[in-house]
Amino acid sequence: MESAIRFHVDLIFEKEIERLPWHIPLAEWEEHGVRTLEIKRGISRHVVIFVKSGRFSFGIKEIGEKISKKEISHYEQLLLRGIHTLVPVGYVVREEEPIPLQTPIGVQYEENNTSHTITLLVEKVIPDSVLYRRGFSTENRERIWDAVAALLAELHSKGVYWGDASLANTLIRFENINVPFVGRRTELKAYLADAETIEFQPEISESLREAELNFFFESMDWINGDLRAAGVPRDELSTEEDKEYLRHRYHQLFGLEQKKRSFELQTSYNIDRFMGSIADPSYADLLLKHIEEHKWYVSELAHKEISLSDAAHDWYENIFVPLCAMFRSEGVLEYFPGKTAAEMYVEIMTNKYFLSEKSGKDVGMERTMRDYMKRFGAAPTFAGVLKSASRKMKTILDGKK
Numbered sequence: 001m002e003s004a005i006r007f008h009v010d011l012i013f014e015k016e017i018e019r020l021p022w023h024i025p026l027a028e029w030e031e032h033g034v035r036t037l038e039i040k041r042g043i044s045r046h047v048v049i050f051v052k053s054g055r056f057s058f059g060i061k062e063i064g065e066k067i068s069k070k071e072i073s074h075y076e077q078l079l080l081r082g083i084h085t086l087v088p089v090g091y092v093v094r095e096e097e098p099i100p101l102q103t104p105i106g107v108q109y110e111e112n113n114t115s116h117t118i119t120l121l122v123e124k125v126i127p128d129s130v131l132y133r134r135g136f137s138t139e140n141r142e143r144i145w146d147a148v149a150a151l152l153a154e155l156h157s158k159g160v161y162w163g164d165a166s167l168a169n170t171l172i173r174f175e176n177i178n179v180p181f182v183g184r185r186t187e188l189k190a191y192l193a194d195a196e197t198i199e200f201q202p203e204i205s206e207s208l209r210e211a212e213l214n215f216f217f218e219s220m221d222w223i224n225g226d227l228r229a230a231g232v233p234r235d236e237l238s239t240e241e242d243k244e245y246l247r248h249r250y251h252q253l254f255g256l257e258q259k260k261r262s263f264e265l266q267t268s269y270n271i272d273r274f275m276g277s278i279a280d281p282s283y284a285d286l287l288l289k290h291i292e293e294h295k296w297y298v299s300e301l302a303h304k305e306i307s308l309s310d311a312a313h314d315w316y317e318n319i320f321v322p323l324c325a326m327f328r329s330e331g332v333l334e335y336f337p338g339k340t341a342a343e344m345y346v347e348i349m350t351n352k353y354f355l356s357e358k359s360g361k362d363v364g365m366e367r368t369m370r371d372y373m374k375r376f377g378a379a380p381t382f383a384g385v386l387k388s389a390s391r392k393m394k395t396i397l398d399g400k401k
Contacts, residue, residue, distance in 0.1 A: 008069070009090030009118065016054035017118065022092050026062045026116065039121070050121055057121035058089060065093050067196055068115035074195035075119065081158045084151065085192040089118040122191060125173040142245055144172060147190040149249035152212065155192070156204045157257035163197030165212050166219030180276045181324035181341040182333060213250060217243050252281070259284035267291060267312035275320065276340025283346045290349065291315050320345060322396045330389040335377035348372050348393075365397070366390035 005022045007014070024032055026047045037050040037057060047062040063071075068091040075088035096112040148170060155162055162169075171191040179185045220238035259281045260271050266288065271278060278284065295311035306314075324341040327333050336344060352368040369390040 004095040006093040006095065007090070008072075009092065010088075013056060013058075013089045013118075016056050017058075017089065017092065020051065020053055022094055022116070025114070026060060037121070056089075057123075059086070059119045059121050061117045063115055063117055063196075065091075065113050065115035068093075068117045071117050071195045074198040077200060078160065078192065078195065078198070081160065083154060083158065083160065083192065084189050085195065086119040086122060089120060091118060092116045122171055122173065122193075125171040125191070141242060143188050144190075145242065145246040146249055147172060147188045148216070149246055149253050151190040151192060152216070152250055153253035153257050156209050156212070156254060157261060159201050159203060161199040161201060161204050161208055162192065162212060163199060164194060165216045167216075167223055168219060169194035179340055180274060181328055182276060209254070213247060217246075256281040256284070263288055266308055268309045269312055269316060271342060274316065275342035275345075278340065278342050278346070283343065286346045286350060287342065294319070318399065319396060323393060326389065326392045326396065330385050330392065332373075332385055332389050335373055335385075347376070364390075365394040369393065 003023045007018060009017045021029060021032055021034060026049055029049060029051070030036055034051060037052055039050040048059065050057065050059050052058075061068075072088045072091055075086055078085040079087070092115070094114045094116075096114070098112055101108045151170070152162075152165065169192070171193045173189060173191065174186050175189045176184050176186055217238075220243065224238060256278070260278075263284045264270050269275070271284065271287070275287070291308065291312045294315040295306055295308055298311050298314055299306045320341075323345060327341065327344060333339070333341075333344075339347075348368060351372045352363065352365070355363045355368055355371060366387065370386055373386065
């Protein structure tokens with residue numbers, strides 16, 4: 001019996017997928033002339049290859065049909081939640097002649113199908129088995145743990161339990177992202193690279209979150225063991241200090257995700273998408289406080305109660321956006337590399353509040369900006385932008401009065 005091939009793939013990739021030799025086991029493709037890509041890879045319990053077909057490059061994993069179908073669905077749901085993961089292409093099933101089994105009631109036949117999970121190849125990533133052979137400074141190791149902590153915090157805050165969280169299932173890559181009002185910026189991101197065990201729940205309990213963290217810590221120890229077994233002469237990749245750092249950052253970022261989620265539910269604005277990321281959970285509270293104050297003002301002006309979401313829209317369009325445009329046009333952002341517009345707004349307005357409290361009067365925007373730029377700016381001189389920027393900021397803020 002000639003094997004039958006069933007395709008369950010996105011139409012965008014159909015032509016490229018159908019030209020591959022699915023009637024042959026994956027491990028034999030190279031022997032039959034298929035040119036595989038030389039991609040450094042981690043250790044996998046399944047047969048995995050990388051190939052280029054037509055316009056696209058794919059990662060292909062040989063696995064059971066039920067698991068394959070479930071994993072593709074998981075990838076789709078993760079992407080809908082905005083989580084960094086692999087882009088699913090689909091799955092292809094090879095149906096072989098059923099296997100006869102002798103049973104007490106006679107010969108029964110068992111399906112003999114092999115499935116292939118197909119994803120787009122993620123470029124410019126280094127798998128754990130290669131990445132962690134390198135010697136890292138403490139600072140660089142912490143940047144990796146920051147990326148991992150951010151991925152885990154985002155998963156759990158969005159009701160996703162990974163179930164197999166480990167370094168082996170995590171891809172690390174530098175990614176160019178668009179920061180609102182700032183432009184393109186390169187950030188280190190962690191990608192979920194194995195979705196077989198994913199569970200979606202209304203809420204991830206604290207005990208499950210802790211279990212996930214502890215399992216990840218075990219995977220850090222496995223890497224140490226692999227490096228020692230391979231005779232790699234380097235310090236331990238993960239120490240107790242590394243684990244403590246990762247735990248601290250995870251809890252901090254999980255709290256931040258909760259704050260951002262609450263902010264979005266109340267205002268209909270996603271902070272990351274419309275204002276730029278924030279590192280401190282208290283910044284979400286301060287942004288909300290400014291919107292609540294603006295709500296009082298616009299309600300007084302309209303002689304009726306204005307909803308918080310409507311007030312947030314008015315505040316965003318008439319205060320936040322003009323301020324951020326001014327930060328950029330006046331070159332203020334250049335003095336604060338790494339800051340987002342949301343962070344600068346919160347910090348400048350908070351600085352004004354504390355300076356005014358200390359002085360017992362409104363200190364004005366010029367003094368506020370001078371103090372902020374002197375203490376936190378990256379350049380020693382800023383006179384060229386100070387007067388113009390502070391004057392324009394005052395004009396924008398006074399526009400609501």
